[in-house]
Amino acid sequence: MPQRALPYLLLLPATLFLLVFFLYPFLQIAILAFSSPEGFTLKPFQTMTTHWKFGTTLWNTILLTAIIVPIQLVMALAMATIVTKLKTGRNAILYIFTIPLGLSDLAAGIIWLAIFEQSGFLNSVLVGLGIVERPVLFLGYQNLWVIFVAVILAEVWRATAIVMVILVSGMGLIPKEYYEAAEVFGAGPWKRFLKVTLPMLRPSLQTALILRTIAAFEVFAVVVALGGTTLPVLMGETFNWQFALNDRNVAAAYALVILAISIASTLFFLRVLRTPKGATI
Amino acid sequence: MAEIVIKDVAKSFGAFTALHSIDLTIADQEFMVLLGASGCGKTTLLRIIAGLETPSQGEVWIGGHRVDRLPPRERGIAMVFQNYAVFPHLTVFENIAFGLRMKKVPQPEIDRRVSRTAELMHIEQLLKRYSGQLSGGQRQRVAVARALTMEPDVILMDEPLSNLDALLRLEMRAELKGVLAASKTTTIYVTHDQVEAMSLADRISVMNGGRIVQAATPVEVYRNPAARFVGSFIGNPPMNFIPAMKVGEGKWQVAGLTLDGPKADQDRLEFAIRPEDVTVTPGGLKATARVVEPLGAHTLVTCDVNGAPFRAVLESDLRVAPGDDLSLAPKSDRVRWFDPETTMAV
Ligand SMILES: Nc1ncnc2c1ncn2[C@@H]1O[C@H](COP(=O)(O)OP(=O)(O)OP(=O)(O)O)[C@@H](O)[C@H]1O
């Protein structure tokens, strides 16, 4: 009996930690989102959904995620494939690719702001080359799409490496013999990628996609740095309601929306990329 | 037409030489067995022919084309891997169909060919399973079926039956031989099992330490080993060897007995005889029985000849007990001689 209880005992501290520091605040937020001085209410949700910014906010967040994550996935797959093939210098390249991971998202946002702002790097180059006469205002509300592109660039630059690192370690787990068998039975490089790498990478793809998608729904500092409030996103609005508009209940409602779409996307990836029973390596 | 020609192929892994200058020609539709002890380079040679390993030197030709620079998929081969390499993420059906799908064979034909080979390998009831749900022997048969469905010109098999029980192996062996002969496939088949080698092969290549010591028909390899290694490796129990001293032109003294032998320049040779090629006849080698093992039709007697062990397979109606003194006369047409320096046959 002590033998069987041991694993549970060992997990107990971590479980307690989670309960205290995750579940408890979560319940607090949930209660907050459904309460008012008069008791239980749907008022915060009504306030949130009827506000003119809500639709744009939700749409912006989902659109950003739907563009950023696939770009990162494709790039990370390509990079991981190349890195895995390297015989020498593999670690050096991995380190270089992972440098942006060491930066906070705010720092990343500021770096890209330094490139795009009116007195920024890009304008200096354009003026210097005589392509434009005077610095252009890229990040204004007139060119929303430029802010959009800048956020996408910054996010891709900042967070693709984490996907790549996960995929590199996943690819390293695929035994060489399966590639050899595929090659003997007529699969060229592209077919080997489709028929061996991708299906056998499913567990890593799952992890990477879930992590990245959830993080993309929570995009905040990069957007604030590059666009202020011109490009509203869910996390930004949460911040706004909490600290600018001083309505904690609506902020909690926003937090629950982020949680809901995160859970939905996680379930989606768990389902779509599941490994059939008996089909593990 | 798929003749395989291997010219001066060698392979080194760093400082270690796994294959030393291999020259071998396998005729179109021939069934060639590679036989040798573990680690002698059988898999390495097969992988070089398949294109999974680049030779350090030499050329490989298949069907009149030089292939050693071509990728495996352009060599017209199929292969059964020693470690099976059955795809874990595909069902048995999709594993067997893999090569056909790559060649864009139409679905009805895939169905037909997969079910035929699956039936042949007795795995038709497993088609929907994944490899994680199979036993080792079942997985191995999937690997064989995957290669057979391709109906290739050349099939390379690396110990394809090693994981089956004796009875199933016997059955599969016969079926493989039949199928491969009917489909006119050139086959290279690696095995440790000499009975399997004998029963399947048109020719056997005996390998030792990265070299091919002898490539000949099973009977030739058995009767006329080209080197001492072949005699001691093939045959169960193996050949007996006794040092011989020259006592005259073509006369050799073997354990106190003077025998007619080759007219060689050497002073010393090794006399060799298979255990079943001696008879209990007066005037033979003086032997003392040590262990007597009845095997049914025959009795295996391990004796002392000149202080060294000597095995004889005798008629079982001959009553021999441990400690008995015997006189074992070698059948003169079955005696072989080896040079102890070069270990080659004289
Ligand atoms: N990739 C490699 N790197 C270094 N040495 C290798 C490599 N592959 C094989 N060898 C060595 O080459 C020799 C021949 O190996 P090979 O796999 O061809 O043996 P084999 O005859 O197939 O043995 P078995 O019957 O056990 O399968 C062995 O000594 C092995 O250690």
Ligand SMILES: [Mg+2]
């Ligand atoms: Mg081997």
